[in-house]
Amino acid sequence: MASTCPSCGFDKEIETKPLCMYCYYRGTVGAAKLLLFQTMRDNGNKYLTIDELTELVNKNPNRKEQITTSAVYKIIRRYSKYYDQAKRRRSSYLVLKKEIRRKKGQAGRPRIKYKLSMRLLKRLQYYEKRWKMGHPINKRVKNGKKFRMTQEYKKRAQGISIKLKKDEYDLYTYILV
Ligand SMILES: [Zn+2]
Numbered sequence: 001m002a003s004t005c006p007s008c009g010f011d012k013e014i015e016t017k018p019l020c021m022y023c024y025y026r027g028t029v030g031a032a033k034l035l036l037f038q039t040m041r042d043n044g045n046k047y048l049t050i051d052e053l054t055e056l057v058n059k060n061p062n063r064k065e066q067i068t069t070s071a072v073y074k075i076i077r078r079y080s081k082y083y084d085q086a087k088r089r090r091s092s093y094l095v096l097k098k099e100i101r102r103k104k105g106q107a108g109r110p111r112i113k114y115k116l117s118m119r120l121l122k123r124l125q126y127y128e129k130r131w132k133m134g135h136p137i138n139k140r141v142k143n144g145k146k147f148r149m150t151q152e153y154k155k156r157a158q159g160i161s162i163k164l165k166k167d168e169y170d171l172y173t174y175i176l177v
Contacts, residue, residue, distance in 0.1 A: 003015060005019050005020035005023055005156075006018075006019070006169070006174070007019050007020070007023040007027070007160055007163075007169075007173075007174040008020060008022065008023050008134070008156040008157075008159035008160045008163070009159040009162075009163060010155065010156055010159055018177050019174060019177055020156065022152075022153050022156045022157075023156065023160070023174055024177070025136060026134075026135070026136045026137070026174075027174050027175045027176060027177050028176065029136060029137065029138055029141075030127070030136065030137030030138040031137065031175050031176050032057075032063075032067050032071055032072075032075060032176070033075050033127075033137070034124075034127050034128070034131065034137050034175070035057055035060050035062055035063050035067070035175070035176075036053065036057045036067070036072060036075055036076075037116060037120065037124045037127070038060065038062075038124065038128075039053070039056050039057045039059075039060045040053065040056075040115065040116050041116060041121060041124060043056055045115050045116050045121070046115060047096075047098050047113035047114065047115045048113055048114060048115070049111055049112065049113050049114075050069060050072055050073050050076060050112075050114075051069065053072050053076070053114070054067065054068070054069045054072045057072060062171075062172035062175060063175075063176060064175070064176045064177060065176055076095055076114050079094040079095040079120065080093075080094070080095035080096075080097050080114060083095065083096065083097045084097075092117070092119050093117055093119070094116075094117055094119060094120040094123075095114050095115070095116060095117065095120060096114065096115050096116070096117050097112060097113070097114055098112070098113045098114075098115075099111070099112055099113075100112070100113060131171070131172075131175075132161065132164060132171065133157060133161050134156070134157030134158060134159070134160030134161040134164070135149070135157050
């Protein structure tokens with residue numbers, strides 16, 4: 001008999017893995033993004049550079065592994081890519097961008113700083129709610145399709161939310177495991 005997944009309480013498909021496949025997926029996909037956005041919000045959502053953001057996210061007590069500068073850059077880029085166009089169109093955007101010019105006489109390109117928009121702050125709450133419910137952070141998978149919550153996954157999600165309600169472990173124990 002396979003042993004139990006500590007996150008959801010159901011069996012693990014692969015004995016040697018720390019979590020079942022569902023909990024592994026949930027703790028991995030979108031997880032760095034969740035931790036990064038939480039860090040930005042909880043530090044007052046000020047305009048910060050990629051380097052400053054990387055340093056801060058690695059101080060987040062909920063993260064387990066090092067989050068690299070390039071990972072932070074990729075997330076921020078995905079959410080700020082169309083910022084300039086959106087601004088021109090006056091439509092809503094997710095990550096706000098600000099260029100800080102170097103002082104006269106200083107070499108180098110302008111530094112770019114980022115912060116979360118109101119819209120993204122709201123979306124972050126939704127991500128957190130999904131996490132608490134035992135669901136994957138992202139509602140959609142990469143190709144835009146909805147993540148299919150099968151009966152099996154629903155059962156596991158419920159297992160997680162019950163364990164969280166009973167305080168059997170901390171909310172972010174099984175993120176990026
Ligand atoms: Zn599990």
